[in-house]
């Protein structure tokens with residue numbers, strides 16, 4: 001009897017729930033050489049929904065070049081990642097002279113870690129590229145030329161695209177200008193809705209005006225039913241009030257809900273009766289206890305101001321600049337409180353938007369338990 005839930009990675013069927021509307025929108029963009037920015041709170045399921053749409057497109061013969069810019073250190077890293085992600089099947093099926101013409105000596109075939117052929121940079125730009133921005137332009141233009149001669153859609157997906165701003169001054173504007181000149185390609189950009197992404201898609205940002213879609217919470221009643229049915233299909237019964245209770249308890253973020261569901265299901269496999277709200281409280285408490293070391297480390301590295309702000313929010317305070325709040329949590333000034341709040345939001349510890357919410361419900365509970 002398998003495990004019904006997965007966490008800590010991109011999920012695909014049968015672990016994937018809902019998001020038909022978002023998937024269809026992405027597919028439309030991917031098929032039609034359009035562009036879209038996907039944004040949302042961390043761990044809500046952005047990468048998973050992109051992967052789902054990408055698999056569908058591939059099953060129709062489309063080509064998806066997907067990179068994650070999160071851990072890339074410089075523009076050269078982006079260039080390498082894009083080339084490496086070009087599917088070899090597509091390269092093989094493309095006329096050689098077209099490829100050579102498109103990339104004008106910049107790119108060649110080479111083995112990857114598993115010995116499979118992938119595209120890579122050759123010559124000067126392979127090592128210390130003196131002009132990685134020009135190289136990025138030439139790569140995307142090359143792909144664009146090949147896509148222009150092909151009936152199948154070619155999609156470039158840049159997950160965590162806001163990182164371009166971190167690795168290069170005006171990296172977002174550079175990318176945007178190249179995107180504008182490569183109209184045969186479809187583009188999907190994704191990022192968490194924190195400071196950088198908002199700057200990029202805001203009224204003064206280079207990505208302003210591009211279609212956008214928020215990956216928000218999955219409808220609570222849908223998810224509750226889905227969780228109960230998945231768990232049941234793996235041999236665990238639930239009382240009817242249990243799964244709505246679970247979703248409400250974990251808060252709106254998909255990954256935390258799934259993490260709790262996974263722990264509850266496991267307890268369910270170990271015990272006789274059906275899963276009840278009590279089982280959920282037990283699983284929740286176990287996760288908080290399991291995470292103690294991790295949370296303790298995060299907490300110990302945090303400034304006093306941030307801790308005070310978090311304590312207040314964990315206690316349910318919603319207005320952080322009132323005199324009541326400042327004196328109760330011993331905060332020096334309302335500007336310090338606001339700054340702490342903004343930094344915590346930029347780091348993804350607080351959810352975007354108002355009122356303030358600690359994104360991780362287990363961390364919030366852990367903070368409440370600290371005296």
Ligand SMILES: Nc1ncnc2c1ncn2[C@@H]1O[C@H](COP(=O)(O)OP(=O)(O)OP(=O)(O)O)[C@@H](O)[C@H]1O
Nearest residue numbers: 006007008009016017042043044045046047048255
């Ligand atoms: N549609 C879904 N159905 C079921 N579980 C999901 C779904 N989307 C996300 N999850 C759960 O949330 C976790 C995080 O998903 P994913 O990595 O796609 O989110 P993300 O928004 O890209 O996160 P990050 O901000 O960390 O990049 C998954 O491992 C899975 O447990």
Ligand SMILES: [Mg+2]
Nearest residue numbers: 046047048159
């Ligand atoms: Mg992601």
